[in-house]
Amino acid sequence: MLSLYSLLFSVSVCVLMVSAGPVLLDKSPACHSTLKQLHAGQQVTVHIPPDISGHWVSNSCEVRPGPEFITRSYHFYPNHTFQALQFYYLDNHCSQPSYSLLIQGSVRPQQASWVVRGGTVSEYQLSSVQLLCHGPATAHVQRRLESSCDLRQPLRPGLTYELWAEGRDCTRGLDFSMQELQLMRLERRDHHGDPSRQAEELFLGDVHTERAQRRLHQPSGYQTPLQSAKTAGRRCGICQIVASADLHHPPVLPPQSDRPVRLHGNWVSARCEARPGVLFLTRRLTFHEDSRTWEGQYEHFSDPVCRHPTFSISASGRYTRGAPSAAVMGAVEFTFTVTHMTVTPKDVATTSLLNVFRGRECGAEGSWKLGIPQDVTSTSGCAALGIRLPHTEYELFSMGQDSSGRSLLYNGQRPTNGSSPDRPDRRATSYQSPLIRCSSQQGEPRVGREGDQHFRLSAACDMKTLDGFIVLVMMHMFMQLDF
Ligand SMILES: *[C@@H]1O[C@H](CO)[C@@H](O)[C@H](O)[C@H]1NC(C)=O
Ligand SMILES: *[C@@H]1O[C@H](CO)[C@@H](O)[C@H](O)[C@H]1NC(C)=O
Numbered sequence: 001m002l003s004l005y006s007l008l009f010s011v012s013v014c015v016l017m018v019s020a021g022p023v024l025l026d027k028s029p030a031c032h033s034t035l036k037q038l039h040a041g042q043q044v045t046v047h048i049p050p051d052i053s054g055h056w057v058s059n060s061c062e063v064r065p066g067p068e069f070i071t072r073s074y075h076f077y078p079n080h081t082f083q084a085l086q087f088y089y090l091d092n093h094c095s096q097p098s099y100s101l102l103i104q105g106s107v108r109p110q111q112a113s114w115v116v117r118g119g120t121v122s123e124y125q126l127s128s129v130q131l132l133c134h135g136p137a138t139a140h141v142q143r144r145l146e147s148s149c150d151l152r153q154p155l156r157p158g159l160t161y162e163l164w165a166e167g168r169d170c171t172r173g174l175d176f177s178m179q180e181l182q183l184m185r186l187e188r189r190d191h192h193g194d195p196s197r198q199a200e201e202l203f204l205g206d207v208h209t210e211r212a213q214r215r216l217h218q219p220s221g222y223q224t225p226l227q228s229a230k231t232a233g234r235r236c237g238i239c240q241i242v243a244s245a246d247l248h249h250p251p252v253l254p255p256q257s258d259r260p261v262r263l264h265g266n267w268v269s270a271r272c273e274a275r276p277g278v279l280f281l282t283r284r285l286t287f288h289e290d291s292r293t294w295e296g297q298y299e300h301f302s303d304p305v306c307r308h309p310t311f312s313i314s315a316s317g318r319y320t321r322g323a324p325s326a327a328v329m330g331a332v333e334f335t336f337t338v339t340h341m342t343v344t345p346k347d348v349a350t351t352s353l354l355n356v357f358r359g360r361e362c363g364a365e366g367s368w369k370l371g372i373p374q375d376v377t378s379t380s381g382c383a384a385l386g387i388r389l390p391h392t393e394y395e396l397f398s399m400g401q402d403s404s405g406r407s408l409l410y411n412g413q414r415p416t417n418g419s420s421p422d423r424p425d426r427r428a429t430s431y432q433s434p435l436i437r438c439s440s441q442q443g444e445p446r447v448g449r450e451g452d453q454h455f456r457l458s459a460a461c462d463m464k465t466l467d468g469f470i471v472l473v474m475m476h477m478f479m480q481l482d483f
């Protein structure tokens with residue numbers, strides 16, 4: 001494997017022509033065309049290691065586990081130093097700033113990650129972390145800092161405090177961490193050479209879903225990408241507001257009312273999604289509000305642009321809508337049950353793996369064949385994939401809108417430790433990347449019944465039991481040297 005890694009490292013630039021989207025077994029033509037639109041004619045360029053110099057900003061009010069509501073504005077300079085602004089808020093629309101951090105240090109992208117294919121591992125050092133509180137939140141920040149740091153005087157709003165100095169780290173009380181800088185991926189996208197639609201997105205490492213684990217967490221997935229302030233320009237109003245902010249003048253996003261959470265209808269991934277623990281996938285979910293049933297199609301891939309399928313899962317079941325979340329503003333709680341599941345191996349490695357586990361609770365029909373689905377409902381799931389049926393998960397949903405007016409559906413971030421949210425106290429407090437509503441024309445909401453209910457993703461992949469599987473998938477991945 002080592003020689004393969006060194007080959008990987010020597011690949012400094014790879015240009016992918018993605019001419020067709022992943023093939024979803026899709027009954028909805030609208031979903032299909034949404035996915036096609038997503039991929040068709042786009043050129044994704046990925047550099048390893050990336051040149052991240054520039055100004056990168058949030059394009060939405062981001063939600064971190066906790067929850068924390070945050071916007072980010074990061075400057076990376078050619079001399080490898082950076083200045084990162086993090087703005088924290090009291091509300092889920094990021095319209096009431098609570099405190100801001102100015103983080104300075106240096107960061108150096110190193111080499112291709114062997115944990116997350118297509119990602120680059122980086123090293124960083126902090127030199128300073130400054131805090132500034134805004135108005136009424138000051139007392140709250142004060143209490144959090146008192147527990148971790150000996151504060152000599154009360155915090156005052158509008159004044160700057162150094163939280164990180166020689167031998168003194170006062171950031172613990174805020175669960176502060178910049179571990180996100182350890183993993184990055186920079187994507188450049190061209191739309192038929194139209195410069196006004198060029199986009200650059202910087203993906204930084206994920207934040208652990210348990211706050212206590214954050215500071216030591218080695219990212220194995222990504223957060224919502226940051227946009228290049230230069231290319232996002234006119235298209236993204238929020239990017240402009242965030243880009244023009246500074247420590248003393250935090251971005252104030254326009255206040256708005258929460259969108260009603262309506263799952264009914266068809267939803268697809270907006271991009272090839274990276275799951276912590278090597279998996280890449282696209283999702284398509286359908287919710288039937290009348291019968292309170294759902295169906296999901298999960299296409300798994302070995303590569304970060306979802307071109308090399310490994311296996312797919314079709315699942316279905318029931319769901320019930322719960323109360324508005326008391327923990328996460330703007331979210332609604334749901335409970336999902338998986339009752340039926342079909343697995344289809346899509347490559348040789350996965351087919352062999354499933355055959356190794358044959359007869360051990362994964363499909364009743366004997367041998368697995370490439371491309372041939374098997375129902376695993378009667379064997380109560382698939383032990384090889386760590387899926388047990390019936391399975392119940394406690395979910396969290398909210399809705400939003402992207403800059404071109406499409407409805408977005410967010411559901412809970414999977415626990416970083418690979419467990420599943422199978423108890424109410426394990427319910428997520430943040431989201432994974434959103435799904436977009438399949439509509440016949442992009443930007444135009446479908447007429448007719450609105451109101452969906454969504455479900456949890458990727459049913460029930462338990463990372464611990466997936467270990468053997470992942471090793472196989474990884475070996476397989478490294479045999480395919482394109483990104
Ligand atoms: C690095 O570059 C930035 C921006 O040009 C500059 O402000 C900073 O002083 C430089 N730092 C060092 C250590 O050279
Ligand atoms: C994983 O995290 C959840 C909370 O998100 C916790 O309840 C559970 O005990 C953890 N499991 C393991 C094996 O660490």
